[in-house]
Amino acid sequence: MIETPYLLFLGDAPDQLAAKVAQGIKDWRPEFALGQFRMEGCKAGMGLTDMDLAEAKAAGAKTLVIGVANRGGVISQAWKKVLVTALEEGFDLASGLHNLLRDEPDLVAVAEACGRQLHDVRIPSVKYPIANGVKRTGKRCLAVGTDCSVGKMYTALCMEREMLARGMKASFRATGQTGILITGDGVPLDAVIADFMAGSIEYLTPDNDADHWDLIEGQGSLFHVSYSGVTMALVHGGQPDALILCHEPTRAHMRGLPGYDLPSLQALRDTALPLARVANPTCEVVGISVNTQNMPEAEARAYLASLEAEMGLPATDPFRFGAEKLVDALAAI
Amino acid sequence: MIETPYLLFLGDAPDQLAAKVAQGIKDWRPEFALGQFRMEGCKAGMGLTDMDLAEAKAAGAKTLVIGVANRGGVISQAWKKVLVTALEEGFDLASGLHNLLRDEPDLVAVAEACGRQLHDVRIPSVKYPIANGVKRTGKRCLAVGTDCSVGKMYTALCMEREMLARGMKASFRATGQTGILITGDGVPLDAVIADFMAGSIEYLTPDNDADHWDLIEGQGSLFHVSYSGVTMALVHGGQPDALILCHEPTRAHMRGLPGYDLPSLQALRDTALPLARVANPTCEVVGISVNTQNMPEAEARAYLASLEAEMGLPATDPFRFGAEKLVDALAAI
Numbered sequence: 001m002i003e004t005p006y007l008l009f010l011g012d013a014p015d016q017l018a019a020k021v022a023q024g025i026k027d028w029r030p031e032f033a034l035g036q037f038r039m040e041g042c043k044a045g046m047g048l049t050d051m052d053l054a055e056a057k058a059a060g061a062k063t064l065v066i067g068v069a070n071r072g073g074v075i076s077q078a079w080k081k082v083l084v085t086a087l088e089e090g091f092d093l094a095s096g097l098h099n100l101l102r103d104e105p106d107l108v109a110v111a112e113a114c115g116r117q118l119h120d121v122r123i124p125s126v127k128y129p130i131a132n133g134v135k136r137t138g139k140r141c142l143a144v145g146t147d148c149s150v151g152k153m154y155t156a157l158c159m160e161r162e163m164l165a166r167g168m169k170a171s172f173r174a175t176g177q178t179g180i181l182i183t184g185d186g187v188p189l190d191a192v193i194a195d196f197m198a199g200s201i202e203y204l205t206p207d208n209d210a211d212h213w214d215l216i217e218g219q220g221s222l223f224h225v226s227y228s229g230v231t232m233a234l235v236h237g238g239q240p241d242a243l244i245l246c247h248e249p250t251r252a253h254m255r256g257l258p259g260y261d262l263p264s265l266q267a268l269r270d271t272a273l274p275l276a277r278v279a280n281p282t283c284e285v286v287g288i289s290v291n292t293q294n295m296p297e298a299e300a301r302a303y304l305a306s307l308e309a310e311m312g313l314p315a316t317d318p319f320r321f322g323a324e325k326l327v328d329a330l331a332a333i
Numbered sequence: 334m335i336e337t338p339y340l341l342f343l344g345d346a347p348d349q350l351a352a353k354v355a356q357g358i359k360d361w362r363p364e365f366a367l368g369q370f371r372m373e374g375c376k377a378g379m380g381l382t383d384m385d386l387a388e389a390k391a392a393g394a395k396t397l398v399i400g401v402a403n404r405g406g407v408i409s410q411a412w413k414k415v416l417v418t419a420l421e422e423g424f425d426l427a428s429g430l431h432n433l434l435r436d437e438p439d440l441v442a443v444a445e446a447c448g449r450q451l452h453d454v455r456i457p458s459v460k461y462p463i464a465n466g467v468k469r470t471g472k473r474c475l476a477v478g479t480d481c482s483v484g485k486m487y488t489a490l491c492m493e494r495e496m497l498a499r500g501m502k503a504s505f506r507a508t509g510q511t512g513i514l515i516t517g518d519g520v521p522l523d524a525v526i527a528d529f530m531a532g533s534i535e536y537l538t539p540d541n542d543a544d545h546w547d548l549i550e551g552q553g554s555l556f557h558v559s560y561s562g563v564t565m566a567l568v569h570g571g572q573p574d575a576l577i578l579c580h581e582p583t584r585a586h587m588r589g590l591p592g593y594d595l596p597s598l599q600a601l602r603d604t605a606l607p608l609a610r611v612a613n614p615t616c617e618v619v620g621i622s623v624n625t626q627n628m629p630e631a632e633a634r635a636y637l638a639s640l641e642a643e644m645g646l647p648a649t650d651p652f653r654f655g656a657e658k659l660v661d662a663l664a665a666i
Contacts, residue, residue: 098526098528130559131558131559132559132589132590133558133559133587133590133592133593134592135592189527190526190527190528191526191527191528192526192527193431193523193524193525193526193527194522194523194524194525194526194527194530194562194563194566195431195523195524195559195560195563197527197562197563198558198559198560198561198562199559222565222608223611225464225466225531225569225570225611225612226463226464226465226466226528226531226532226569227528227531228531228565228566228568228569228608228611229527229530229531229562229563229564229565229566229569230527230528230530230562231562231565232555232561232562232564232565233527233561233562235561236558236559236561236562237558254466256465257465257466259466259467259468260466260611263611271607271608274604275555275561275604278556278558278561278593278596279558
């Protein structure tokens with residue numbers, strides 16, 4: 001177990017999206033988020049108290065959580081000095097980056113010398129099976145996006161919160177490092193060996209009560225050429241009964257791919273649903289979740305209303321306006 | 334480099350398909366395939382001389398190649414005795430299984446004691462990048478299948494042979510252990526970490542002459558729930574200009590998935606082409622490759638003719654009837 005509370009390390013994050021790990025912890029486990037540590041040039045902020053290591057230590061923080069992701073998951077040399085000092089000052093470190101803390105000899109040496117722990121939540125902790133495609137009991141909902149980082153995890157977490165408030169049986173199933181750091185369990189899907197991706201999702205969402213819903217955290221996008229294979233494994237390994245379409249309408253191009261336009265929500269629906277029905281012939285698209293954080297409220301509400309008319313599906317920003325519509329749609333299945 | 338010639342180890346293969354690694358080596362590098370080693374209960378055969386280890390050693394074999402795949406890639410205890418004896422008698426071992434020779438302490442100990450090599454072609458030898466989706470020069474052809482093991486690798490190898498015979502610029506690009514054992518190079522895609530799958534295919538098929546064709550070995554199927562994510566990475570990482578649809582018409586259900594029917598070739602076309610156009614808007618489906626090994630010749634020819642009429646595409650069994658039609662179609666792009 002990772003010791004709490006955390007000091008959230010935002011490093012030299014180039015933008016707010018790069019710090020989505022920290023944002024997720026702050027939003028969903030605020031009691032763990034004691035403060036934030038920012039380096040020169042950091043373009044992200046959590047609205048938490050800025051603390052240096054000594055201040056955070058004095059305030060009771062136990063673990064420095066790397067709350068920022070770099071392309072490729074590299075642990076930059078610019079960060080190294082802070083991480084070494086944190087270990088020396090008595091913090092454990094936790095990270096979801098591809099490049100592991102335990103593969104950095106200097107961090108390992110200092111951690112051993114100081115008796116501190118290095119937590120790499122990126123590493124699969126289980127030997128996953130190859131998917132067998134056998135139909136499982138219980139129900140599953142998967143969020144699929146027009147792009148990466150459009151709010152798939154938040155959609156699932158918002159729906160879980162609303163469902164639990166209604167007394168429904170629901171479990172958020174984490175498939176990325178933020179989700180795992182939030183819930184303490186899950187599959188670090190983008191670090192799983194290719195052949196076992198779909199099997200890892202079958203493992204994550206096993207047989208359950210007939211009225212229980214797994215809310216599976218989506219990853220990537222079927223239209224994002226860097227990560228579409230990961231998304232595909234979720235669509236087939238997850239056997240979803242319900243798909244939620246996720247979108248961020250102000251995005252100028254696919255994240256990290258300047259030459260690629262976002263698909264329409266219609267294109268996402270028409271691509272994802274037939275693929276999902278390979279694994280679950282009764283799958284339906286039940287709603288639309290829009291990340292409207294870059295739109296004024298009136299514009300956001302008008303946009304959602306126009307989507308509902310155009311697509312014939314309930315549409316909301318579950319983080320801003322509540323997940324009721326999406327949960328109503330699930331409850332109707 | 335793996336020393337040749339090989340003794341092909343067929344183990345206790347439950348059927349001929351399970352020995353497709355050995356079959357591939359025998360068909361495409363017959364000069365490497367000195368003989369076959371079969372255990373009790375083996376249901377596969379290559380039409381090679383059955384040899385025990387001593388006979389193969391006397392005939393000049395240098396390496397025992399594990400030519401049989403088990404579900405999940407496990408090195409069974411039933412095989413272990415043969416492998417240990419082979420090392421003791423002076424063979425190197427080569428394997429493309431997920432479970433690595435080098436992770437078996439008894440094999441490692443004997444190999445060290447006897448001064449022999451353990452070759453695991455399954456292990457990625459390169460730190461692949463994340464795919465960037467940037468358009469590359471040169472042309473690429475990808476074989477996509479209605480199912481796994483329907484002849485995608487053979488299709489690409491047949492086309493390469495025909496193209497080189499015509500003086501065209503062409504390179505078979507291996508993405509599986511058989512292809513890598515045949516050509517000595519490639520990406521073991523099903524063993525690549527999920528986030529780097531598409532990037533590994535970009536790496537495998539870099540910028541090239543405008544009139545050069547990469548013939549990319551397909552893997553899995555967009556309709557096979559266990560492996561569809563791997564296929565998706567090929568479709569997007571490969572940026573194919575041309576798709577070849579591959580099919581095995583006598584298959585009763587998806588390989589390893591008794592509850593799943595094969596899709597039609599129309600469904601494969603209508604699924605694969607829009608996905609491929611995300612990465613390469615000019616991609617076309619140019620032909621159909623059918624594995625007719627389980628059909629009498631007259632029936633096979635009639636089936637191919639009916640497919641051509643129905644689909645409006647050239648159709649052949651390139652291994653049985655030649656790859657001319659498919660290469661003509663590529664040359665016309």
